[in-house]
Amino acid sequence: MKAFLAITRVTLRQLLGGKRLLLFGLLALLPPVVMLLASRDLAEVGEFGLLTPASSPVVDAFHDAPIAIVFLIVLPVVSLILGASTLGDERRDRTLSFLMLRPLRRSVITGAKLFAAWLGTTSIVSVSAALAAAVVGLRIGDWSYVGPVALAAAVSALAYTAVFMVLGYFTSRAVLLGLVYVFIWENGITFAAVSLANVSLFRIGLSAYGGLVPESLSELDEVLGSVAPGAGGAIAKALVIAVLAVFGSASLLRRRDLL
Amino acid sequence: MTSGPAFSAGATIEVTDVSKWFGQKVAVSDLSCSFGPGLTGLLGPNGAGKTTLLRMVCGLLRPSDGAITVLGVDPREDPSVYRNMALVPEEDAVYGILTAREFVAFAADLTGVPRERVAEAIETVDLTSAADRAISGFSKGMRQRAKVAAALVTDPQVLILDEPLNGTDPVQRAHLITVFRRLAAAGKTVIVSSHVLSEVERMADRVLAVVDGRLAAAGDVAAIRRAMADIPYRVRIDVGDTRRIASALMSEDVVGSVRVVGGRLHVETTDLATLGTLVPRIAKDTDARLTGFEPEDESLESVFRYLVHRK
Numbered sequence: 001m002k003a004f005l006a007i008t009r010v011t012l013r014q015l016l017g018g019k020r021l022l023l024f025g026l027l028a029l030l031p032p033v034v035m036l037l038a039s040r041d042l043a044e045v046g047e048f049g050l051l052t053p054a055s056s057p058v059v060d061a062f063h064d065a066p067i068a069i070v071f072l073i074v075l076p077v078v079s080l081i082l083g084a085s086t087l088g089d090e091r092r093d094r095t096l097s098f099l100m101l102r103p104l105r106r107s108v109i110t111g112a113k114l115f116a117a118w119l120g121t122t123s124i125v126s127v128s129a130a131l132a133a134a135v136v137g138l139r140i141g142d143w144s145y146v147g148p149v150a151l152a153a154a155v156s157a158l159a160y161t162a163v164f165m166v167l168g169y170f171t172s173r174a175v176l177l178g179l180v181y182v183f184i185w186e187n188g189i190t191f192a193a194v195s196l197a198n199v200s201l202f203r204i205g206l207s208a209y210g211g212l213v214p215e216s217l218s219e220l221d222e223v224l225g226s227v228a229p230g231a232g233g234a235i236a237k238a239l240v241i242a243v244l245a246v247f248g249s250a251s252l253l254r255r256r257d258l259l
Numbered sequence: 260m261t262s263g264p265a266f267s268a269g270a271t272i273e274v275t276d277v278s279k280w281f282g283q284k285v286a287v288s289d290l291s292c293s294f295g296p297g298l299t300g301l302l303g304p305n306g307a308g309k310t311t312l313l314r315m316v317c318g319l320l321r322p323s324d325g326a327i328t329v330l331g332v333d334p335r336e337d338p339s340v341y342r343n344m345a346l347v348p349e350e351d352a353v354y355g356i357l358t359a360r361e362f363v364a365f366a367a368d369l370t371g372v373p374r375e376r377v378a379e380a381i382e383t384v385d386l387t388s389a390a391d392r393a394i395s396g397f398s399k400g401m402r403q404r405a406k407v408a409a410a411l412v413t414d415p416q417v418l419i420l421d422e423p424l425n426g427t428d429p430v431q432r433a434h435l436i437t438v439f440r441r442l443a444a445a446g447k448t449v450i451v452s453s454h455v456l457s458e459v460e461r462m463a464d465r466v467l468a469v470v471d472g473r474l475a476a477a478g479d480v481a482a483i484r485r486a487m488a489d490i491p492y493r494v495r496i497d498v499g500d501t502r503r504i505a506s507a508l509m510s511e512d513v514v515g516s517v518r519v520v521g522g523r524l525h526v527e528t529t530d531l532a533t534l535g536t537l538v539p540r541i542a543k544d545t546d547a548r549l550t551g552f553e554p555e556d557e558s559l560e561s562v563f564r565y566l567v568h569r570k
Contacts, residue, residue, distance in 0.1 A: 006368035010354060017356050094352045097319055098409075102369040103342040254335070258319040 003104050004112045011116035014089060015082050027074055028128035035066040035135040058139045063220070066132040070153060071202045074128050076182040079121040079157050083164025084174035086117040087249065091169060097258055106250035110165070114246055117161040118154075125157055126150040148212035151231070156205025158238040162245035163201065169249055190225070197225030201241075208234035264478035265467060267295030271417055271448040272316055277325030279311050279472075286311040287472040289325070294417075294450055298443035300463030301452040302483075308472035309452040310349055313421050316450075317346045329417060342370060345410035349421040349452075351402055355395030359386055359405045362394055366409035380412035385434055399426030407435065417448045424458055436462045491515055492531045496524040497551030498542055507541045525555070 016024075038061040087110070090096040099109050130150040137143035168174040190200045197203055203224055210220045210229030220229070270293035279287040287308045303309050314320045316327055318334030327333065334340045354362055363377045381390045384404040389397070394405055403426055410418060420439070424432050439462055443449045453459050459466055459480070466483050468476040476483055498504050501524055505517045508526060513534055515527040528534040535552065542549040 002371065003369045006365055010357065010365055013356050014354070094348070094350045095354060097317075097346070097348055098352050098354075098366070099369065100319060101317060101341050101344070101346050103339045103371065104369065105338065255321075257321060258314070 003102065004108055004115075007099065007109060007112035008116045008119070011086060011113055012120055015085055015116060015120045020081075024078055024124045027077065028124050028131075031066040031069045031074060031128050032131035032135060034069060035062060035132040038065055039135060039139055056136075056140050056142075058136055059142070059145070062133065062136050062145065066135075067129075067149070067206075070125065070129045070132065070149070071156065071206060072187055075121075075125045075153055075156055075202060075205070076160060076178075076186065078124050079117070079160035080164050080175060080178040080182060082117045082120045083161035084168030084178060086113040086161070086165050086168065088168030088172065088174055091258075092172060096253075100253065100258060106253045107246055110249040110253065111246045114162055114165050114242060117165060118158050118242075121157040121161050122154045125153045129153040145213060148209050148231075151212065152205040152209035152234075154205075155208045155231075155234050155238045156202050159201040159204050159241045162238075162242040166245050166249050166252075169252060191223075194225030204234050204237050264482065265292040265474055267293045267297075267299070267465070269295045271295055271330055272450075273326075273328050274312070274316065275326045277312075277315060277322045277327060279308075279315060279320060279323050285472055287315070287322075290469075290472070290474055291325075292467055292474060292477065294448055296443070296446045296448050297465065298439055298449045298451065298463050300459030300466040300480075301450055301469060302454070302456060302459050302466050303452075303469035303475070304454050307454075307469045309454075309469055310421055311472075312469065313346070313419050313450070313452060317344070317419060319346075342413075343416040345413050345415040345418050347403075347406045347410045347418075347420040347423050349425070351399075353394045353397075353402055353405060355393065358391050358393055359397070359401075359408065360390040362405055363408045363412050367412045370413040372413055376412050376414070380408040383411055383438055384408045385431070400428055400431050403427055404431065404435070407438070411438075415447070418442060418450070420449070420451045422452055422454070424453065424455075432458075491527050491529055492534075493555040494526045494528060494531070494534060495551065495553045495555050496526060496538060496549070498524060498538070498547050498549045500545060500547040503545050504538075504541055504547055507545065508537070511537060513537070523551075 039058045087096070090099065090113075100106075102109075127150075129152070130146045133145040133149045134143070136145050164174060164178055167178060171177065186200050186202060190196045190203075206220055207224055207229045208231040210224060211231040211234065272294040274290060274292050277287060277290050278285065290308075290312065301309050301313070311320060315322050316329060316334075318327075318329075318338075318340075321335055329340050329344055332340050334344070354365070357365065359381060360377060363380055364374055367374050367377055378387075378390075381387055384407050386401065386404050386408060389401060394402060397405065403423055407420070407423060410420075418439075423439075424435060427435060439449055439451060443464070451459065451462060463480060466476075466478065466480055467474060468483060496504070501519050501522060505519055505524055508514045508517050508524070511534075513528050513530040515529065517527075518525045526534065538552060539549055541547075
């Protein structure tokens with residue numbers, strides 16, 4: 001456990017050092033700022049004067065641009081950079097041998113690396129999503145969206161960082177390949193062909209959100225496509241991806257030469 | 260156990276018929292040797308296969324053929340061996356964001372040793388005054404010492420150092436050599452690779468010379484020196500009246516051949532020291548002006564190649 005925490009601590013400093021934290025911080029401010037601007041002139045209740053929060057234009061506005069920015073831009077970009085760097089930078093900087101020559105199971109190393117990348121990503125993206133949802137709370141007094149959207153971002157962050165960690169170990173062009181996946185596959189092809197929505201990582205988090213905030217389903221249905229909403233299923237999916245990534249990359253570390 | 264100068268009594272590391280190739284390139288070829296307590300120098304020119312051999316011993320590379328055991332186990336199969344084994348790699352494998360103290364503490368945490376040893380390890384490599392500075396601002400020599408401290412903090416039974424003196428100044432070098440010798444005297448298995456013969460000579464009791472991925476020579480330093488004693492040296496001499504000097508040199512026993520090329524003498528000898536005193540004397544006797552006396556090819560690489568071809 002001591003070794004796991006030590007790797008996590010050092011990795012977090014590596015991942016969030018320098019100007020990265022500042023840049024990610026600015027990116028994370030985008031959803032709450034957009035939410036503030038989008039909700040500025042909106043009425044607190046819907047056109048029929050219903051007082052249920054789900055019918056509020058403020059909630060509609062939250063489920064529009066801010067959610068999209070969180071799940072389609074902030075989350076994939078941050079998790080791609082942190083996920084791909086967590087093992088990739090160690091290999092590039094030739095410090096991976098420092099970790100490998102320790103009396104540790106390889107899965108402890110990869111598990112700690114993934115945990116650090118996930119923690120870093122989540123602390124940025126979940127806060128960003130929660131701040132955007134907090135605007136709903138400030139405007140109409142309904143804070144019930146804060147927890148679910150933060151959790152949903154954390155769930156998707158786990159899936160993303162796990163996949164990008166393995167990609168980062170394999171290739172130095174992980175960020176480029178990851179951007180192709182995010183912006184061409186996820187933001188393009190899976191929207192055009194909804195049957196492919198199951199092969200989309202951001203939808204895992206959104207399905208968790210759909211399960212926790214059922215009244216938002218109508219807005220999310222179109223995006224989720226064939227993905228069934230439900231927090232339990234989403235968390236299980238993300239965990240399976242994470243476990244496969246941890247043990248898969250541990251097996252690679254065992255078998256491949258470290259030049 | 261196999262016997263011979265390449266093998267050590269009470270071996271902690273055994274290398275048996277090991278080869279390693281990367282695609283078409285053979286880095287290590289059918290090499291067998293062993294290492295035991297004491298300090299062994301692994302000598303060879305750059306690109307000889309020393310680093311590849313050491314990385315295989317550490318389990319970072321899998322041998323293409325053959326087997327390696329460290330303390331009785333294959334390090335690729337059993338990471339627990341790293342509790343008693345440490346590598347100081349040639350490359351700058353350090354975390355620039357950490358201070359030297361944090362870096363050494365990180366090594367301690369990963370190996371499961373108490374942090375109380377951190378200060379002592381840093382003190383051993385004489386880095387205490389810079390211990391709380393970020394490694395990114397360190398010179399090459401300081402980084403080397405930080406890496407050595409990170410290895411020492413685990414108190415390993417087997418310590419492998421790949422060109423550890425690179426970038427260090429003479430004072431640091433002398434200090435590190437003392438540290439390595441002390442560890443060897445305490446019964447640790449210490450392997451130090453280097454491409455500088457004089458460096459290895461200063462610290463190693465035993466030397467393995469590797470060239471082109473093969474073992475070229477093995478034994479104590481004196482044996483290596485003896486093996487090198489009859490190597491012909493080529494010397495370029497700038498002197499006036501080359502023909503008279505050439506004919507005078509031809510009658511000397513230590514001179515193998517003399518050629519006159521472009522107003523210079525190119526002499527082959529097996530005794531560089533004697534030739535070094537002979538040439539000025541002949542020049543003086545013949546009233547010729549001696550302006551240059553320069554070995555043409557005495558690089559370690561050529562010495563090793565000679566040893567390999569002679570084998």
